[in-house]
Amino acid sequence: MPNASNGDRNPTSGANGRSQRVRIRDVARAAGAAQSTVSNAINGTGNVDPHTRDRILEVAAELGYVPNRNARSLRTDRAGMLGIVLSTRSEAGEVANVSYNLRLAGGASRAAFRRQNALTLLPPVRTPEEAAHLVPDGVILADIELDDPARAAFDVIGVPIVTIESDPGNPHESYWVGADxxxxxxxxxxxxxxxxxxxxxxxxxxxxxxxxxxxxxxxxxxxxxxxxxxxxxxxxxxxxxxxxxxxxxxxxxxxxxxxxxxxxxxxxxxxxxxxxxxxxxxxxxxxxxxxxxxxxxxxxxxxxxxxxxxxPEEVGAAAVALLAELIEGLDTERPRIIRAxxxxxxxxxxxxxx
Amino acid sequence: MPNASNGDRNPTSGANGRSQRVRIRDVARAAGAAQSTVSNAINGTGNVDPHTRDRILEVAAELGYVPNRNARSLRTDRAGMLGIVLSTRSEAGEVANVSYNLRLAGGASRAAFRRQNALTLLPPVRTPEEAAHLVPDGVILADIELDDPARAAFDVIGVPIVTIESDPGNPHESYWVGADxxxxxxxxxxxxxxxxxxxxxxxxxxxxxxxxxxxxxxxxxxxxxxxxxxxxxxxxxxxxxxxxxxxxxxxxxxxxxxxxxxxxxxxxxxxxxxxxxxxxxxxxxxxxxxxxxxxxxxxxxxxxxxxxxxxPEEVGAAAVALLAELIEGLDTERPRIIRAxxxxxxxxxxxxxx
DNA sequence: AAATATTCGCGAATCGTTTTTTGCTCCGGT
DNA sequence: ACCGGAGCAAAAAACGATTCGCGAATATTT
Structure with a gap:
C-alpha cells in the first residue's frame, strides 16, 4: 500500500497486467476520425486540415494520450534510445575523470530527454555479440582510445557512432564532438x-x-x-x-x-x-x-x-544533437567544437x- | 568511408533503411518449424520436444538470430529498460556525491546489461507528464529526499520504484537498497x-x-x-x-x-x-x-x-536485481542491505x- | 462546363514478436 | 473400440502504432 495512489485514474492495473493507457484508436473514436488521421495529426505528417488537426490534438490532450513507444518503435524501426559508453578500458568498472564523465552524461541525458529519447548507460562493450542484444539507434563513445574495441563492435552491427574527441584510430572520421x-x-x-x-x-x-x-x-x-x-x-x-x-x-x-x-x-x-x-x-x-x-x-x-x-554538459548535449542528425541522415556541420x-x-x- | 565494413554481411543497409537482420520466420523456415515453436524453443516456454528445441537453437545460432527488441517489447508490454535518477534536486544538473553516484550507476548498468536490460539515465523528473513519454519498466531513485517529486511522478503513472536508501517520506515502503x-x-x-x-x-x-x-x-x-x-x-x-x-x-x-x-x-x-x-x-x-x-x-x-x-557498485547491482523482481511480481527478501x-x-x- | 489537379481522410496492411487456439497423434484405461 | 488426456507443433490472432493506396470532395485550369 505504500506504493500509493492506485485510484481509478491509475493508467496501469489492467486485469491482464497490460498497461491500460489511452490508445490511438480511443482518440480516433473520440474525435470521430480515423487512426491514420490521428497519427498524421500528431506527427505532423501527411495532409491533414489544420482545423481537424487542432481538434484531434485537443481531444488527444484531453484524454491524456501518449503514444506507445514500443509500437512506434516496432513500426518505425527506431528504438528511441541512444547509448553512451563512458569507459571502454577500465575492467573493474571505475571510470576515470569522474567529474567530467558524469557531467558529460548528465548533459547528454537531458538533451536526449528533450528529444524524447532515452540515454542508456552502456557498460564497456567489447564484442559485436555483446552489443547486439541492446541495439541503440546510435551510440556515444567517450574517452575513445586507439583501436577501441567498442568502436569496432558497434561498427560491425551498423550502429551510428559519435565520439567524444576525435577517434585516434580514425583521424578522418568527422562525427565527433570535443574541445579545441x-x-x-x-x-x-x-x-x-x-x-x-x-x-x-x-x-x-x-x-x-x-x-x-x-x-x-x-x-x-x-x-x-x-x-x-x-x-x-x-x-x-x-x-x-x-x-x-x-x-x-x-x-x-x-x-x-x-x-x-x-x-x-x-x-x-x-x-x-x-x-x-x-x-x-x-x-x-x-x-x-x-x-x-x-x-x-x-x-x-x-x-x-x-x-x-x-x-562537459555542453559537449554531451552537442554529441546527442550530432548523433541524432547522423541517425536522421542529415549532413550537418561537424565536428562540433565546444569552446572552453x-x-x-x-x-x-x-x-x-x- | 571511415565508418567502415559495409560488406555483404553487414546486417543493416536495407534498401528501405530497415535493419535486415535475421527474423524469427527465417529461423523457422530454415529449421522447418513454425514461428511459434521457434519462439517457444528460444524462450523455454510451452511444450517443445528437447530434440527439436536443440535443432532450432542450433539453426538460430548459425543464422545469428537475435530477437527484435521492439517487436518483443510491443508484444510483451515490456520496454526492457530500467531508469535511474541520480539527482532530483539539483536544478543546474550538478550531481552531488559524484563518485558514489557514478559507481552506483556503473554497477546498475552492468547488472541491467547482464539481464538484457538497458539502464537509462533519467534527468531529474518532476511531473507525471515528463515521466510519461519515456516509460521504463521500473526506476531506481538515488538520493531520494523527503517529498520527492520524482517518486510522486512515477507513482502516478504506475512505474515500479526502488530507492537507494529508504524513502524518508514512505518509511514503511520496503523496496529499497542501501547500507546499514x-x-x-x-x-x-x-x-x-x-x-x-x-x-x-x-x-x-x-x-x-x-x-x-x-x-x-x-x-x-x-x-x-x-x-x-x-x-x-x-x-x-x-x-x-x-x-x-x-x-x-x-x-x-x-x-x-x-x-x-x-x-x-x-x-x-x-x-x-x-x-x-x-x-x-x-x-x-x-x-x-x-x-x-x-x-x-x-x-x-x-x-x-x-x-x-x-x-556503491554492489548497491547498484542489488537495486537492479530487486527492481527486476518487483517488476516480475516476485515477493523476495527486502530491503537489501549492502555491508560496508x-x-x-x-x-x-x-x-x-x- | 468539362477536364484535371489537389487536398483530405479513411481503411487496410504492416512491422516481428509472443500467446492463444486449434489440430493431430499416440497411448492407456475401461 | 471408444474416450480422454497428454504431448507436440502448426496456424492464427493479437500488441499499437505508422504508412500506403485509394476514393471523395474541392479547387484550378482549359
Whole structure:
C-alpha cells in the first residue's frame, strides 16, 4: 500500500497486467476520425486540415494520450534510445575523470530527454555479440582510445557512432564532438605566462586518447615557438600519490626549476598542489599550477586550482544533437567544437576570484 | 568511408533503411518449424520436444538470430529498460556525491546489461507528464529526499520504484537498497576511538535524505550510550571552502577540543583535512578524520583519509536485481542491505596501510 | 462546363514478436 | 473400440502504432 495512489485514474492495473493507457484508436473514436488521421495529426505528417488537426490534438490532450513507444518503435524501426559508453578500458568498472564523465552524461541525458529519447548507460562493450542484444539507434563513445574495441563492435552491427574527441584510430572520421585542445592548451600556457611564469612544465597521462595527445603536442609547439625547451612528463594512469611525488621531485631538481606546471587532469593537478604544499613550496608564489580540466576537485582544492573548464554538459548535449542528425541522415556541420573557458583561481592568481 | 565494413554481411543497409537482420520466420523456415515453436524453443516456454528445441537453437545460432527488441517489447508490454535518477534536486544538473553516484550507476548498468536490460539515465523528473513519454519498466531513485517529486511522478503513472536508501517520506515502503547506516556509523566511531580519540565531533549535511538523518541519529545514540555530549554540526549543501573553515574554527574552539571528526561526505572530509593542515594541526596526531563515504578523493587526499566504503557498485547491482523482481511480481527478501567496509588510511592510523 | 489537379481522410496492411487456439497423434484405461 | 488426456507443433490472432493506396470532395485550369 505504500506504493500509493492506485485510484481509478491509475493508467496501469489492467486485469491482464497490460498497461491500460489511452490508445490511438480511443482518440480516433473520440474525435470521430480515423487512426491514420490521428497519427498524421500528431506527427505532423501527411495532409491533414489544420482545423481537424487542432481538434484531434485537443481531444488527444484531453484524454491524456501518449503514444506507445514500443509500437512506434516496432513500426518505425527506431528504438528511441541512444547509448553512451563512458569507459571502454577500465575492467573493474571505475571510470576515470569522474567529474567530467558524469557531467558529460548528465548533459547528454537531458538533451536526449528533450528529444524524447532515452540515454542508456552502456557498460564497456567489447564484442559485436555483446552489443547486439541492446541495439541503440546510435551510440556515444567517450574517452575513445586507439583501436577501441567498442568502436569496432558497434561498427560491425551498423550502429551510428559519435565520439567524444576525435577517434585516434580514425583521424578522418568527422562525427565527433570535443574541445579545441590546441587552443585551450595555449590559453592555459599563456595564462600561466601572464601570471609571471617563465618555465612551464607539463604533466600529462599515458592515455592514447586524442585529448591527451593533442595537449602534449600543443605544449611542445608552444615551447618551440618561444625557443624554450619543453619539460614534459607522463604520469601513469594508475598513479599513486607516491609515484606522482617522485616524478614531481625529479621535475623540481631541474635547472632552472620550473615555476609553473600545466597538469592535464584534475587528479594530477590536485596531487601536485598537495605535494608542493608538503615540500614547502608556495602556490602560486613559487610555482603556479593549472589544470587542463575543471571540476569539483580543482575548485575545492586548497589553494583552489585554476583550470580549463571544458563544459562537459555542453559537449554531451552537442554529441546527442550530432548523433541524432547522423541517425536522421542529415549532413550537418561537424565536428562540433565546444569552446572552453579558463577559470582563474588561487593557484595562479593568488587570490580568490569573484 | 571511415565508418567502415559495409560488406555483404553487414546486417543493416536495407534498401528501405530497415535493419535486415535475421527474423524469427527465417529461423523457422530454415529449421522447418513454425514461428511459434521457434519462439517457444528460444524462450523455454510451452511444450517443445528437447530434440527439436536443440535443432532450432542450433539453426538460430548459425543464422545469428537475435530477437527484435521492439517487436518483443510491443508484444510483451515490456520496454526492457530500467531508469535511474541520480539527482532530483539539483536544478543546474550538478550531481552531488559524484563518485558514489557514478559507481552506483556503473554497477546498475552492468547488472541491467547482464539481464538484457538497458539502464537509462533519467534527468531529474518532476511531473507525471515528463515521466510519461519515456516509460521504463521500473526506476531506481538515488538520493531520494523527503517529498520527492520524482517518486510522486512515477507513482502516478504506475512505474515500479526502488530507492537507494529508504524513502524518508514512505518509511514503511520496503523496496529499497542501501547500507546499514547505524552500524556503519558506529563502526566508524568505534574505529576513531580505537585509534585513540576521546572527543569525536560529527559534521554532516543539511540533506533530508535517510543516510544523512540516520548517520546523525546513530552518532547521537552512540554518544548517549557513552555519556558524552554530542558535538554535531551541519554543513550547508552549497558549502564553500570559506564557510566550512568557519564552521570548523568554531568547532575547534570548544572545550575540550575534539580530537576526531566524523565527516559524513568525502567532500566535507577533504575540506576538513585541508583546513586542519592550514591551521597547523596534525592529522591524525592532533585530530583524526574519518569519512562516511569512500572514493577517489578520500583515497587521494594528503594525508589519505580513512573512509567507510559503501560499495556503491554492489548497491547498484542489488537495486537492479530487486527492481527486476518487483517488476516480475516476485515477493523476495527486502530491503537489501549492502555491508560496508572500513578502509583505514593515514587520517586515522597515521601510516599508509597495505 | 468539362477536364484535371489537389487536398483530405479513411481503411487496410504492416512491422516481428509472443500467446492463444486449434489440430493431430499416440497411448492407456475401461 | 471408444474416450480422454497428454504431448507436440502448426496456424492464427493479437500488441499499437505508422504508412500506403485509394476514393471523395474541392479547387484550378482549359
Amino acid at each position: 585542445t590546441p587552443t585551450n592548451t595555449r590559453t592555459g600556457l599563456d595564462h600561466l605566462m601572464a601570471t609571471g611564469a617563465k618555465t612551464i612544465a607539463y604533466m600529462g597521462t599515458d592515455s592514447t586518447g586524442t585529448w591527451s595527445a593533442q595537449s602534449a603536442t600543443a605544449y611542445r609547439a608552444w615551447c618551440e615557438e618561444r625557443g624554450v625547451e619543453p619539460i614534459a612528463i607522463t604520469v601513469p594512469r594508475t598513479q599513486t600519490v607516491g609515484e606522482c611525488a617522485e616524478v614531481l621531485r625529479e621535475l623540481l631538481e631541474r635547472e632552472p626549476r620550473p615555476d609553473a606546471i600545466f597538469a592535464l587532469t584534475e587528479k594530477i593537478a590536485v596531487t601536485v598542489v598537495q605535494q608542493l604544499g608538503d615540500l614547502n613550496l608556495s602556490v602560486p608564489r613559487d610555482i603556479r599550477v593549472l589544470s587542463g580540466s575543471d571540476g569539483d576537485r580543482a575548485a575545492q582544492a586548497l589553494p583552489s586550482i585554476s583550470a580549463i573548464d571544458l563544459h 573557458t579558463l577559470n582563474a583561481r588561487e593557484s595562479t592568481t593568488g587570490r580568490v576570484t569573484r | 547506516t547505524p552500524t556503519n556509523t558506529r563502526t566508524g566511531l568505534d574505529h576513531l576511538m580505537a585509534t585513540g580519540a576521546k572527543t569525536i565531533a560529527y559534521m554532516g549535511t543539511d540533506s533530508t535524505g535517510t543516510w544523512s538523518a540516520q548517520s546523525a541519529t546513530a552518532y547521537r545514540a552512540w554518544c548517549e550510550e557513552r555519556g558524552v555530549e554530542p558535538i554535531a554540526i551541519t554543513v550547508p549543501r552549497t558549502q564553500t571552502v570559506g564557510e566550512c573553515a568557519e564552521v570548523l574554527r568554531e568547532l575547534l574552539e570548544r572545550e575540550p577540543r575534539p580530537d576526531a571528526i566524523f565527516a559524513l561526505t568525502e567532500k566535507i572530509a577533504v575540506t576538513v583535512v585541508q583546513q586542519l593542515g592550514d591551521l597547523n594541526l596534525s592529522v591524525p596526531r592532533d585530530i583524526r578524520v574519518l569519512s562516511g563515504s569512500d572514493g577517489d578523493r578520500a583515497a587521494q587526499a594528503l594525508p589519505s583519509i580513512s573512509a567507510i566504503d559503501l560499495h 567496509t572500513l578502509n583505514a588510511r593515514e587520517s586515522t592510523t597515521g601510516r599508509v596501510t597495505r
